[in-house]
Amino acid sequence: MVNSLLFHPTFSSQPSSSTLEQTTHFSFNLKHKSLFFFLIPPRINPTSSSLSNNTKISCLRSSIMETNPQLTPLVLESAEDKYSNEFDVAVKAVQMACSLCQRVQQGLISKTNSIVQSKDDNSLVTIADWSVQATISWILSESFGSTNVSIVAEEDVEALSKPEATDLLDSVVQTVNQCLAEAPQFGIKGPLTPLNKEEVLDAIRQCNSIGGSSGRFWVLDPVDGTLGFVRGDQYAVALALVEDGEVVLGVLGCPNYPLRKEWLSYHQRYYRIISKLTPPNSESWDKGFVLCAKKGSGKAWMEPLLPQSKLVCLKSPRPIYVSHIEDPAMATFCEPVERANSSHSFTAGLAHSVGVRKEPLRVYSMVKYAAVARGDAEIFMKFARSGYKEKIWDHAAGTIIIQEAGGVVTDAGGQPLDFSNGIYLEGLDRGIIACAGVHLHERIIRAVDASWDSSCL
Numbered sequence: 001m002v003n004s005l006l007f008h009p010t011f012s013s014q015p016s017s018s019t020l021e022q023t024t025h026f027s028f029n030l031k032h033k034s035l036f037f038f039l040i041p042p043r044i045n046p047t048s049s050s051l052s053n054n055t056k057i058s059c060l061r062s063s064i065m066e067t068n069p070q071l072t073p074l075v076l077e078s079a080e081d082k083y084s085n086e087f088d089v090a091v092k093a094v095q096m097a098c099s100l101c102q103r104v105q106q107g108l109i110s111k112t113n114s115i116v117q118s119k120d121d122n123s124l125v126t127i128a129d130w131s132v133q134a135t136i137s138w139i140l141s142e143s144f145g146s147t148n149v150s151i152v153a154e155e156d157v158e159a160l161s162k163p164e165a166t167d168l169l170d171s172v173v174q175t176v177n178q179c180l181a182e183a184p185q186f187g188i189k190g191p192l193t194p195l196n197k198e199e200v201l202d203a204i205r206q207c208n209s210i211g212g213s214s215g216r217f218w219v220l221d222p223v224d225g226t227l228g229f230v231r232g233d234q235y236a237v238a239l240a241l242v243e244d245g246e247v248v249l250g251v252l253g254c255p256n257y258p259l260r261k262e263w264l265s266y267h268q269r270y271y272r273i274i275s276k277l278t279p280p281n282s283e284s285w286d287k288g289f290v291l292c293a294k295k296g297s298g299k300a301w302m303e304p305l306l307p308q309s310k311l312v313c314l315k316s317p318r319p320i321y322v323s324h325i326e327d328p329a330m331a332t333f334c335e336p337v338e339r340a341n342s343s344h345s346f347t348a349g350l351a352h353s354v355g356v357r358k359e360p361l362r363v364y365s366m367v368k369y370a371a372v373a374r375g376d377a378e379i380f381m382k383f384a385r386s387g388y389k390e391k392i393w394d395h396a397a398g399t400i401i402i403q404e405a406g407g408v409v410t411d412a413g414g415q416p417l418d419f420s421n422g423i424y425l426e427g428l429d430r431g432i433i434a435c436a437g438v439h440l441h442e443r444i445i446r447a448v449d450a451s452w453d454s455s456c457l
């Protein structure tokens with residue numbers, strides 16, 4: 001904010017009051033190397049000692065805006081504050097979405113009904129996927145104005161708009177309105193009256209951006225790991241903001257992420273030894289949080305699910321860091337549960353060749369990114385079958401969160417993932433490798449090169 005521009009101790013030069021009184025423009029060089037030029041009208045001296053800091057700030061802000069109406073408020077913010085409003089809204093929207101998903105998943109587990117549908121590509125879609133997309137789209141449009149909001153997201157309205165899908169649409173509308181009715185508990189203003197069918201469909205349709213290399217767009221995977229979601233297992237709600245091709249914000253809701261990381265692979269073990277393991281009572285086991293990070297902040301955060309977190313030990317946001325483990329023998333690598341989504345045999349060979357000895361942690365969804373960012377695993381690898389094109393919404397939020405928590409995310413050629421080329425990660429070299437540190441990362445990249453030609457990928 002202007003506050004940090006004027007009084008931040010890291011200014012390389014403080015403006016003097018005489019400069020401010022007489023000058024028509026001046027500049028600051030911030031630690032983030034942003035250079036700001038403002039026109040200041042001569043009649044106000046915002047640095048006068050008789051004024052409080054807040055008054056100085058608002059004087060200066062209104063003077064600047066008066067003299068430079070072309071400036072948007074964002075120009076007045078320092079690099080660190082630049083996305084604070086977007087960050088705040090995005091975290092609240094994901095919090096609400098997590099609450100929505102928990103309710104739908106609970107309903108799914110207790111009864112089987114039309115909540116789950118198959119898409120044309122045989123992948124799954126549920127009431128939660130559409131409802132989260134509609135809810136987050138509505139919140140972003142309300143918060144920033146629908147003409148300013150551009151969203152790339154996974155779901156569309158095709159199946160929902162069919163005449164035979166009336167019940168499905170009714171369920172989505174009901175789920176969206178139930179969620180939005182709780183908006184004030186999350187610090188968000190809800191609609192004055194419940195949304196009707198057309199408004200819900202419009203909110204889903206609004207997510208029709210195709211991304212690109214310039215300007216801003218949001219990237220949303222309303223339910224990532226839908227298979228995990230319908231199996232009562234791990235899933236994530238993933239929202240990111242991309243500006244000029246770079247991910248600048250990431251928010252990842254992980255409603256089932258357990259506080260005890262051993263439970264991460266619970267279902268895998270549950271299916272393997274189905275009668276020997278007592279499943280945790282979903283009401284009682286401690287789980288669920290939202291991770292978030294802003295580009296360049298060097299910090300990633302974890303906050304409990306709201307409004308009433310059961311996690312007594314996690315009442316407020318706290319920073320998260322990647323693991324310090326560099327020894328492959330001590331490292332855990334995670335990968336998709338389904339062989340169809342990533343070659344388990346190839347990653348097993350890679351893991352073995354670099355000296356990873358632990359069993360892979362197979363978890364649904366971007367929770368794998370969360371596991372690396374939180375230090376619960378050191379490596380994430382995904383090698384999809386040849387011809388499959390990774391979508392940006394499956395990776396945007398997770399990538400920035402790992403990076404800001406101190407980790408590395410690249411393709412198998414060591415290049416950063418490219419979010420600037422439409423809905424796909426175009427040009428992705430072979431697969432995705434995320435690591436807690438550069439040493440592990442280099443070893444895996446070398447191992448991929450050594451074994452790629454003999455792989456069947």
Ligand SMILES: Nc1ncnc2c1ncn2[C@@H]1O[C@H](COP(=O)(O)OS(=O)(=O)O)[C@@H](OP(=O)(O)O)[C@H]1O
Binds near residue numbers: 223224228338365366
């Ligand atoms: N064939 C194929 N290969 C690779 N990836 C695919 C494939 N098909 C789908 N997807 C995308 O994978 C997303 C789920 O990834 P996961 O890591 O959760 O996979 S797994 O369910 O644990 O196996 C999944 O995300 P959601 O649809 O949001 O669940 C898909 O976008």
Ligand SMILES: [Mg+2]
Binds near residue numbers: 123124154226
């Ligand atoms: Mg899907």
Ligand SMILES: [Mg+2]
Binds near residue numbers: 221223224225393394
């Ligand atoms: Mg996904």
Ligand SMILES: [Mg+2]
Binds near residue numbers: 129223
């Ligand atoms: Mg999805």
